[in-house]
Amino acid sequence: MATKAATNSSKQDLRAWLAECEAAGDLQHVSGADREEEIGGILDVYQRKMGRPTLLFDNVPGYQPGFRVCANVLTSAKRIIRTLGLPPESSEIDLVRYWRDTFRNAKMIAPREVNTGTLMENEFYGDDIDLLKIPTPRWHEGDGGYYIGTGCMVIMKDPDSGWINYGAYRVQVHDKKVATLMTSKGKHGDLIKKRYLDAGKPVPIAVVVGMHPALFMVAGLEVPYGKNEYDAAGGLIGEPVDVIYGPKTGLPIPAHAEIAFEGFIHPGDVIDEGPLGEWTGYYAGGKQKEPVIRVESFFHRNDPILLGAIPAVPPNDDTFYRGTYRCGVVWHQIEAAGIPGVTGVWAHEAGGSRLWLTISIKQMYGGHSKQAGLIASQCHAGAYANRVVIVVDDDVNPAEMNEVVWALCTRMDPKEDITILNNCWSTHLDPMSYPPGNNSFNSRVVIDACIPWLRKATFPPVVRSSKPLDERIFAKFKDVLPKN
Ligand SMILES: Cc1cc2nc3c(=O)[nH]c(=O)nc-3n(C[C@H](O)[C@H](O)[C@H](O)COP(=O)(O)O)c2cc1C
Numbered sequence: 001m002a003t004k005a006a007t008n009s010s011k012q013d014l015r016a017w018l019a020e021c022e023a024a025g026d027l028q029h030v031s032g033a034d035r036e037e038e039i040g041g042i043l044d045v046y047q048r049k050m051g052r053p054t055l056l057f058d059n060v061p062g063y064q065p066g067f068r069v070c071a072n073v074l075t076s077a078k079r080i081i082r083t084l085g086l087p088p089e090s091s092e093i094d095l096v097r098y099w100r101d102t103f104r105n106a107k108m109i110a111p112r113e114v115n116t117g118t119l120m121e122n123e124f125y126g127d128d129i130d131l132l133k134i135p136t137p138r139w140h141e142g143d144g145g146y147y148i149g150t151g152c153m154v155i156m157k158d159p160d161s162g163w164i165n166y167g168a169y170r171v172q173v174h175d176k177k178v179a180t181l182m183t184s185k186g187k188h189g190d191l192i193k194k195r196y197l198d199a200g201k202p203v204p205i206a207v208v209v210g211m212h213p214a215l216f217m218v219a220g221l222e223v224p225y226g227k228n229e230y231d232a233a234g235g236l237i238g239e240p241v242d243v244i245y246g247p248k249t250g251l252p253i254p255a256h257a258e259i260a261f262e263g264f265i266h267p268g269d270v271i272d273e274g275p276l277g278e279w280t281g282y283y284a285g286g287k288q289k290e291p292v293i294r295v296e297s298f299f300h301r302n303d304p305i306l307l308g309a310i311p312a313v314p315p316n317d318d319t320f321y322r323g324t325y326r327c328g329v330v331w332h333q334i335e336a337a338g339i340p341g342v343t344g345v346w347a348h349e350a351g352g353s354r355l356w357l358t359i360s361i362k363q364m365y366g367g368h369s370k371q372a373g374l375i376a377s378q379c380h381a382g383a384y385a386n387r388v389v390i391v392v393d394d395d396v397n398p399a400e401m402n403e404v405v406w407a408l409c410t411r412m413d414p415k416e417d418i419t420i421l422n423n424c425w426s427t428h429l430d431p432m433s434y435p436p437g438n439n440s441f442n443s444r445v446v447i448d449a450c451i452p453w454l455r456k457a458t459f460p461p462v463v464r465s466s467k468p469l470d471e472r473i474f475a476k477f478k479d480v481l482p483k484n
Pocket of ligand 1 (some may be wrong): 169170171183184187188190219220221309318321322387
């Protein structure tokens with residue numbers, strides 16, 4: 001039995017995060033947009049360009065005023081830098097470096113059980129449960145339904161070891177007490193679910209659909225098998241996550257969450273699910289039979305806020321958060337393979353955080369750049385559904401596309417520097433994967449856009465101020481120079 005009262009931590013409260021966005025001029029309120037197409041339509045316009053403010057929808061027609069929807073959450077590097085408490089002047093590559101170091105030395109802080117929390121302001125059981133009172137949008141015109149779980153935490157417990165896992169797996173709401181879950185093969189939640197179902201037992205499950213974005217972030221990251229995401233989330237925010245234990249499942253649920261429900265998946269209980277627009281920008285997965293969550297309890301704060309993290313034509317909600325994390329891990333894995341001199345890694349915004357990787361290196365020996373490119377395209381964090389890897393010199397910022405294209409156009413010899421790889425690791429969500437029916441392979445290209453090693457000494461000089469001149473100019477004229 002817990003004896004501790006919940007803290008009032010701003011690091012675990014979505015409303016504190018929204019207040020920070022508001023203070024930074026980074027929050028757009030929208031009143032009166034409907035859930036059928038207008039919330040999704042407005043969000044789509046916002047997502048066409050990254051860096052636009054977070055959206056907070058209220059007064060959704062047909063729903064209780066105050067029942068809100070928040071979206072466009074992690075769609076700017078600056079917002080993620082603020083969420084993680086990094087220095088505001090940090091660059092995109094500083095963020096990548098932060099994830100690389102976090103991956104290398106992950107701090108773990110176990111969650112803390114508390115008596116209650118704001119989540120429990122409203123509790124419903126049995127016939128009083130009504131998930132349909134949340135104004136869940138149809139996020140894209142072509143979606144097959146309403147997805148309450150996108151920016152979500154789906155919590156399950158391994159029946160044998162007791163390991164608690166949470167992940168972001170999409171959850172469609174079908175009726176007052178009926179939802180579905182879609183976990184891709186091999187995801188930790190999928191493995192745990194299968195263990196119960198193979199033994200003919202119901203799967204206890206808790207779903208949280210409104211929480212501080214730092215807790216959500218961990219849901220979408222590949223925390224190693226057997227490790228508790230709550231511990232990783234505690235490490236990320238620097239304090240234990242306050243949890244209450246769900247009365248129906250005994251699963252830990254963040255005490256400061258906005259909306260959560262618990263229930264069971266029963267063996268053989270499946271219904272049609274999907275489609276939902278995907279991170280590649282297509283509907284490739286279609287409609288499938290997926291397991292039903294029979295909901296047995298439902299909790300929400302007063303005036304609850306649904307959190308949406310919506311896949312779409314990239315850039316989208318994944319771009320800077322999963323993209324920069326992936327870059328940090330790719331950077332680590334290239335170095336772990338023994339390749340020195342990496343100075344930056346960037347997953348281009350339009351590549352859905354996976355399809356396009358640019359690596360910058362300080363060339364040290366002949367073949368170095370080719371080696372870095374091939375490892376990036378095949379290491380664990382970089383290989384899945386990658387299509388393009390570009391390697392550039394360290395004077396090129398991999399996060400600045402103009403610089404990357406310039407290097408491609410001026411330092412790459414198409415007859416020497418392009419390597420095509422076949423039969424690489426992909427997914428049916430990749431519209432160019434093959435073979436039909438079992439499309440788990442793709443082909444990809446590794447392009448060496450570095451100054452050719454043998455021409456390093458004679459390559460024409462670059463027309464840009466030298467470092468010493470730059471420093472003299474910045475020291476003397478900083479008042480008239482642009483700030484970024
Ligand atoms: C917004 C969002 C939606 C996602 N949807 C799904 C999904 O529907 N199914 C799935 O298997 N993975 C989905 N993912 C990816 C997983 O969350 C991710 O791979 C995570 O690492 C899974 O946790 P696990 O490693 O504990 O299995 C999604 C990620 C995000 C950020």
